[in-house]
Every structure is written in C-alpha cells, then in structure tokens.
Amino acid sequence: GDSVTQMEGPVTLSEEAFLTINCTYTATGYPSLFWYVQYPGEGLQLLLKATKADDKGSNKGFEATYRKETTSFHLEKGSVQVSDSAVYFCALSVNTNAGKSTFGDGTTLTVKP
Amino acid sequence: SAVISQKPSRDICQRGTSLTIQCQVDSQVTMMFWYRQQPGQSLTLIATANQGSEATYESGFVIDKFPISRPNLTFSTLTVSNMSPEDSSIYLCSVEAATDNEQFFGPGTRLTVL
Numbered sequence: 001g002d003s004v005t006q007m008e009g010p011v012t013l014s015e016e017a018f019l020t021i022n023c024t025y026t027a028t029g030y031p032s033l034f035w036y037v038q039y040p041g042e043g044l045q046l047l048l049k050a051t052k053a054d055d056k057g058s059n060k061g062f063e064a065t066y067r068k069e070t071t072s073f074h075l076e077k078g079s080v081q082v083s084d085s086a087v088y089f090c091a092l093s094v095n096t097n098a099g100k101s102t103f104g105d106g107t108t109l110t111v112k113p
Numbered sequence: 114s115a116v117i118s119q120k121p122s123r124d125i126c127q128r129g130t131s132l133t134i135q136c137q138v139d140s141q142v143t144m145m146f147w148y149r150q151q152p153g154q155s156l157t158l159i160a161t162a163n164q165g166s167e168a169t170y171e172s173g174f175v176i177d178k179f180p181i182s183r184p185n186l187t188f189s190t191l192t193v194s195n196m197s198p199e200d201s202s203i204y205l206c207s208v209e210a211a212t213d214n215e216q217f218f219g220p221g222t223r224l225t226v227l
Binding site: 095100104 | 146154155156158161205207209214215216217218219220221
C-alpha cells in the first residue's frame with residue numbers, strides 16, 4: 001500500500017535558521033505529492049504541491065522537489081520565522097485511489113525569536 | 114479552491130452520548146472525506162462519502178459507530194455514536210480539488226469526551 005514517512009519531530013529552530021523536513025514515500029501508482037501545514041488551533045491547508053518528477057513546489061519561501069529516483073519530497077526554507085511555527089504534514093495522492101490521500105505523521109516546528 | 118465550514122467547532126460530551134458534526138462546502142463536489150486526528154497524531158481516514166450512495170469505510174471504522182449522511186453535493190454529516198474518551202479527537206471534513214488531487218480541509222471539530 002501507499003505510505004509516507006516523515007522526519008520525526010519536534011524540531012526547534014531559531015529565527016532565520018535553515019529548515020529541512022525530510023519526507024519519503026512509497027506508492028502503488030504515480031503519486032502527486034503535497035505538503036500541508038496546520039497552524040495552532042486550525043485545520044490543514046495546502047502549503048505546496050508537485051505532480052510529476054522533478055517538479056518543484058514553492059510557496060511562502062518554502063520549497064520541495066519531487067525526486068522520483070529517491071522517492072523523496074523534502075521540505076526546505078532558507079530562513080524561518082516565528083510565524084512558521086506549526087505542524088507540517090507530507091502527503092501523497094494517487095489518481096487510482098479514489099481521491100484518498102495518505103499522510104505522514106506530521107512534524108511539529110517551533111521557531112524561537 | 115473550496116471553502117469548507119464545520120459545526121460545531123468544538124464540543125465536550127459525556128460518555129455514551131452521540132454527536133453529529135456538519136460539513137458544508139461552498140461548491141458541489143463528488144466526494145467528501147472524513148478524517149480523525151487524535152492528539153499529537155496524523156490524520157486517519159474514517160470514510161469517503163458519495164452523494165446518493167452509502168459511505169465507504171476504512172479498515173477499523175464501522176457504520177454503526179460513525180454513521181454518515183450525504184444528502185446533496187455540498188453537505189455531509191458524521192455522527193460519533195456511543196462515545197467514549199477514546200473518541201476524543203479532532204474530526205476533519207475534506208474535499209478533493211478538481212485537479213491535481215489536492216485536498217481542502219474544514220477547520221475541524223475538536224471533540225472531548227469525558
């Protein structure tokens with residue numbers, strides 16, 4: 001079956017530090033890949049996505065590149081802010097799976113001033 | 114994009130009672146999904162709700178415990194029946210975008226069972 005493995009957290013960084021959250025996946029078909037973010041007390045919202053190999057998704061200074069050869073979709077940001085403190089979920093969705101998404105366990109990021 | 118609202122946003126319930134959560138979408142969608150997010154954990158899909166047919170439940174979830182209605186293309190309800198403290202979770206409604214398989218989520222219903 002499909003699965004997503006995320007770097008375990010929690011992650012604590014100082015403001016302006018570099019962020020990497022690792023994500024690897026296994027999929028039975030050709031997946032689309034996503035990063036979702038959940039701010040405290042809120043639901044999930046899409047942060048970025050990539051639908052085919054070598055695509056780079058980007059949003060709000062975050063980036064992730066779809067690496068088919070390593071089955072990875074690592075999230076990066078060059079300079080984090082306190083407002084980036086949230087839980088980040090890597091996820092995949094395969095067209096043949098009736099629209100369902102498979103989520104990683106989530107990584108909690110805390111950015112300190 | 115889709116805008117999704119859920120009611121209630123949170124509730125505290127007594128053991129043995131039931132709670133119905135409503136999910137409203139601002140556009141017509143074929144499939145709606147119900148997820149559970151237990152404290153500190155990831156999302157687990159409970160079921161997929163299609164309009165005009167019975168919901169499809171994932172392994173470990175049954176209709177008697179989590180009955181779902183889907184009366185039209187913009188609305189669904191999830192009932193958590195005969196609740197126990199183990200049901201304390203955030204329950205999230207979501208829909209799939211028309212393209213690229215991304216999902217839009219409601220704000221969630223935070224349920225605490227005493």
